[in-house]
Amino acid sequence: MTDRLHPALIAFAVLVYFFLMGPLVIVIGAALSDTGYLTFPPQGLTLHWFERIFEMSAFRRTMVTSFQVATVSTCCALLIGIPTAYALNRYRVQLPGWLSTLFVLPVLIPEIVLGFSLLRSIQVGVGLPVVSTLIIGHTLLVLPYAVRVISASLASFDFSIEEAAVSLGSPPIKTFFTIVLPNVRAGVIAAFILAFITSINDVSISLFLTGPGISTLPIQILAHVEQFFDPVIASVSVLLMVLTVIVMAVVERTLGLTFLAK
């Protein structure tokens, strides 16, 4: 395509990107500002607010909880999601069509409704402890990533190489680990990262499944913002952005950046 883009269109796109990046830059500015609130023009710079995060036990605790919940639920989702994705591709003809639709449901059903229903049926109804319900909720939330992203990798996987390995004497389970899994490595990494990030950032499900004793970071942020308006939240936000940057760097290293667009 040799025709040029209209300059007005380019200018518009530049403005949109300013709109996308501006607020995040402002959050960083707020986190580093040395006044107790946000001023314009900005005053001096400080890292004081980052220290404050770690002085506040609520943030320390919820940060740990968020990491634990994200790790456990992502691993659970991959553990049950990888065989499911494999089955959905390998035995496509034998399995009913609605089965793959079933794994779209967690995306289709509003998260906040899922959160409330888990509270109603599992936590209150069955009486499972808060932590278990929270992990179940997050596993459900991220399961579609495991199933769909890995399915997408398996869709381009040539199952005849698996048969080749078996014909050469490799037992089926071993073949799965030595032949199939290495070939969908990119999908597994991508699924892990997307799932982890989704879980860390989740609000709508955790909202109902946390209590005074146990909470996640985003819920703690929400609660804090409603009572105080100080730059501590901005510093926490910056920490979360740093996490995102790290994740993107990992993706870039292992999969290449084009993967992010999918």
Add this chain to the structure above:
Amino acid sequence: MTTPLILCNLTAHYGATKVLDDLSLDVGAGELVSLLGASGCGKTTTLRLVAGFLQPTAGTIHLGETDLTRLQAHKRNIGLVFQNYALFPHLTVRDNVAFGLKQRGLAGAERTRKAGEMLDRVGLSALAERLPGALSGGQRQRVALARALVIEPPLLMFDEPLSNLDARLRVEMRVEIRELQRANRTTAIFVTHDQEEAFSISDRVAIMEAGRIRQFDRPETLYSRPANAFVARFVGFENLIPLTVTARDAGRISAEGEGGIDMTLSEEDLGPIPDQFILATRPDGLRVSNGDHGIPARLGLRTYVGRAYHYQAETPAGHLIASGTLGQPRDGGETVCLVAEPEQCCILDHEGAS
């Protein structure tokens, strides 16, 4: 509608790599010229330059009196048939064909009439209201052809248009393309990597390699008198044997090569022979003989190719492929002499060897 196309000293780059190197080509009015070569030889680049999807770094493109070099693609008025047909998936067959007419501001009724006529000509009237997704490969190819022809362009260009069809349909379609092109007397460029296709359809063929044209000639000439070793190999002269003339006697030439090669050739059969030359032969042009004159060879693997046997042969001129009669199969390891059959041989200048 007969306009010549003149490409003059075209050079093109992809980034820092030069993909077309000072290429010049004259296509006569109403002529069909094929650009033939392996992938990466620059044939598609040439086509995209003419279409206006790429800009040359140097050189000019003229279609008749018009200078196309800096003209925008949509103003060039060239009928293009793409490798993957590039039909508009959201438009019916009729609307696909009428698309170019619409851009030219033709009224609805006139468009429908012209598109209908063109669909008649390619035998697709019955499918006019279908979407391209519902057509077979051959039918899509016909729509693509109709769409390019209906705008009555002074130049038609085909980018490997038959490579996605099965063998039988490919032969059928190339006859059809040639007939339509002949009937309209439209100048045409045909890009392909298939030698048989290029030779059967074209008035002239340009054999390309590494961004240059290695030889531009009628198919008959290319096939029997390649100008250099590259083209010779390309058209099947697999054996290249360097020789030096030792004696001339009224058109009878005696020549020697390394390791006791000693051949007698006739200028009457092969045309003038310089003192230093390369004898190029197809496998059928190098026969196993019982005599002791020719190229001494040790035979290797024998393969059956229908009309004869082919032998892998180790000779002082390197590894060659020779042929032998079905009546007298030879075993691997036998030592024989190979002699040239003039119909399947040609003479290359020593300089043209590279």
Add this chain to the structure above:
Amino acid sequence: MVHGLKGWMMAAPATALVVLCLVLPVSATIAATFYAGGGPFDLYAAFLSSGFRRTVLWRTLEISLITTVLSLVIGFLTAYVVSRAPPRWRSALIILAVFPLLTGVVVRSFAWLIILGRNGIMNNLLVWIGVDGAPFTMVYTQGSVIVAMVYLFVPLMILTIVGVLENIPDDVIEAAQSLGATPVQTFRQVIFPLAVPGLIVGSVLVFTGSFTSFATPQLLGGDQQMMMGTFLYQRAMVAFDWDGAVTVSAIMVAVTLAVVIGMTRIAKRLNPMTT
């Protein structure tokens, strides 16, 4: 059959989890709306007879629709530029769109609180340059919710539409040019019609996302601009009115499913690539 059994066994744990912990609880929630009140539709009647609840539903629909339209226009134009940018620029622009998407909803909504709040950057700026009447109340208005929502969803729209535009084969666009279509004609007659199914998919994502959002209306709308998500939370966890909460839940599920199923059906019909 043996193969089928193997497949079932591998899919069993995940299937069990989804059925037991998603299908059953959500079905129970929806079922509760029919038996918790006196008659089967009493809860819905009660919901619709309350002016405040009708307003919440209507406001949610309105904000979601405005957000969708704005995101669609902004996202489409930007995606068009991104998809046509030189390769190096293009991947940079895509990364810049992915970054906010991976940054959480809370962080991105909070950013607008810093900007629009009473002591926020915007008001500080206005006071500093001496605008009459500053500081203004910008937060807890419908406008602030919409701005933050559009901010939330534009990256998603950009990425969805870039994907769609990149699926349009280059040679189809070149074919249009070779047949004499100007860039504007090519856009109107080829690129746009081929992008429509993708635009619908993107719009569905944004609409359902807005319709069921919580953090953004909570931070920027507060009680003044209550939406379905915040209202559900308020019913369930503040007022402990579970009859109200299940009704809100059921309505959210119904609207979401209706929009998703209806629109994907339309998108599929419009998609010539799949026929």
